[in-house]
Amino acid sequence: MSVKIQSIRGMHDVLPDQSGLWQYFENIIRNTVQSYGYREIRMPVLESTDLFCRSIGEVTDIVEKEMYTFADRNGDSLTLRPEGTASCVRAGIQHGLLHNQQQRLWYMGPMFRHERPQKGRYRQFHQIGVETFGIDGPDIDAELILMTARFWKSLGLTNVHLELNTLGSNEARALYRGVLVDYLSQHENHLDEESKRRLTTNPLRILDSKNPDLQEIIEAAPKLMDYLDDESRQHFEQLKVILHAAGIDFRVNTRLVRGLDYYCKTVFEWVTDELGAQGTVCAGGRYDGLVSQLGGKPTTAAGFAMGVERLLSLIENTTLQLNNGIDIFMLLQGDKAQIQGLILAEQIRTECSNIKIQVNCGGGSFKSQMKKADKSGAKLALILGEDEIIHDSVAIKHLRSESEQKLIRQDELSKVLSELL
Numbered sequence: 387m388s389v390k391i392q393s394i395r396g397m398h399d400v401l402p403d404q405s406g407l408w409q410y411f412e413n414i415i416r417n418t419v420q421s422y423g424y425r426e427i428r429m430p431v432l433e434s435t436d437l438f439c440r441s442i443g444e445v446t447d448i449v450e451k452e453m454y455t456f457a458d459r460n461g462d463s464l465t466l467r468p469e470g471t472a473s474c475v476r477a478g479i480q481h482g483l484l485h486n487q488q489q490r491l492w493y494m495g496p497m498f499r500h501e502r503p504q505k506g507r508y509r510q511f512h513q514i515g516v517e518t519f520g521i522d523g524p525d526i527d528a529e530l531i532l533m534t535a536r537f538w539k540s541l542g543l544t545n546v547h548l549e550l551n552t553l554g555s556n557e558a559r560a561l562y563r564g565v566l567v568d569y570l571s572q573h574e575n576h577l578d579e580e581s582k583r584r585l586t587t588n589p590l591r592i593l594d595s596k597n598p599d600l601q602e603i604i605e606a607a608p609k610l611m612d613y614l615d616d617e618s619r620q621h622f623e624q625l626k627v628i629l630h631a632a633g634i635d636f637r638v639n640t641r642l643v644r645g646l647d648y649y650c651k652t653v654f655e656w657v658t659d660e661l662g663a664q665g666t667v668c669a670g671g672r673y674d675g676l677v678s679q680l681g682g683k684p685t686t687a688a689g690f691a692m693g694v695e696r697l698l699s700l701i702e703n704t705t706l707q708l709n710n711g712i713d714i715f716m717l718l719q720g721d722k723a724q725i726q727g728l729i730l731a732e733q734i735r736t737e738c739s740n741i742k743i744q745v746n747c748g749g750g751s752f753k754s755q756m757k758k759a760d761k762s763g764a765k766l767a768l769i770l771g772e773d774e775i776i777h778d779s780v781a782i783k784h785l786r787s788e789s790e791q792k793l794i795r796q797d798e799l800s801k802v803l804s805e806l807l
């Protein structure tokens with residue numbers, strides 16, 4: 387007996403009943419990013435493994451344990467992208483989009499991480515990312531945040547709030563790292579295994595720990611905010627001034643460090659309490675060092691990525707009414723109608739570009755076709771039988787209201803339909 391083939395654990399089909407919601411979401415995002423003058427870039431889902439090791443950082447969760455990495459037939463090590471920023475920077479360097487210019491880019495698509503699947507955490511998930519290059523002030527950080535706030539407004543999401551922090555310059559962070567390691571080493575006996583390991587590899591990430599036993603130690607730890615360089619401090623102050631002026635609420639969270647190595651200065655997350663532990667729906671910040679780290683000329687950069695599945699489950703909690711159905715279902719009776727119906731439907735599609743019409747295919751009794759019409763959700767049924775064909779006409783029936791069936795001349799059909807729909 388053969389075993390049923392199933393999708394890979396943590397990788398999901400988007401079924402036709404759900405794809406309307408995805409399209410609705412993607413349209414709002416696309417219109418919004420375009421309204422700020424951002425242009426789309428599309429990158430491959432496979433990249434050299436090196437790209438992610440050199441950008442995200444060797445001792446991060448992603449690179450240590452979440453990547454889908456394999457040797458291809460040539461023996462080259464390839465990785466299914468776990469995020470988009472590294473690929474976007476790689477493409478920007480490769481095609482000369484970054485040096486001595488400003489870029490505002492966005493992308494969307496699947497990302498891959500080998501994590502433990504649960505609600506809001508999948509092995510193939512989708513991100514929409516926005517990246518800017520060559521603009522070093524807090525004005526662009528603010529623009530990115532204003533854009534995200536506009537997304538939530540357009541999507542009708544109110545229960546998301548902004549957390550903000552600054553990581554300072556690389557030098558300031560290195561200085562602070564030393565101070566933090568000194569402090570945490572004094573409490574080493576109370577750290578959990580993960581944190582002990584991170585003490586030497588990635589100590590800032592300990593601040594991010596969700597372990598309740600560590601909260602007291604973390605709370606009392608020295609604050610990066612107190613070790614900031616002047617430039618980062620001013621950058622952060624100015625960002626807060628702009629956000630205040632624009633009426634964006636936020637909370638400064640000094641423990642927000644982000645899981646990826648490449649961030650500096652501004653970092654931010656939009657968080658909701660509606661999704662349990664998977665509450666971060668959008669995360670980003672500044673990554674001034676990444677372009678040169680990947681071999682490009684030094685170029686400042688800032689961006690963010692949002693988790694599409696998490697945002698969609700928030701939208702599902704709102705009272706959104708989507709209309710993805712068809713407008714018209716066409717019933718056909720008799721051999722002639724089978725041909726002429728298809729042609730008439732073509733004519734309607736040509737003349738009324740907004741109307742969605744589905745033609746009954748595969749025959750069937752009038753009754754069974756009527757059942758399909760009803761189930762389709764269409765507002766109108768068009769009926770084409772032998773009588774109608776003889777008179778160059780077609781019958782219109784309202785499916786969602788009580789009104790009489792009417793005969794219309796075929797050459798007047800498009801006009802009548804445009805008025806009705």
Ligand code: ATP
Nearest residue numbers: 499506507508511645666667668669691692693696
């Ligand atoms: P988390 O702390 O939830 O693991 P992260 O810091 O690893 O998130 P990022 O790399 O910053 O996440 O990715 C940006 C966004 O992408 C996240 O805020 C989240 O909304 C989404 N995301 C990340 N990993 C997953 C996943 N495995 N499944 C679904 N969405 C995800």
Ligand code: MG
Nearest residue numbers: 447448501645
């Ligand atoms: Mg993660």
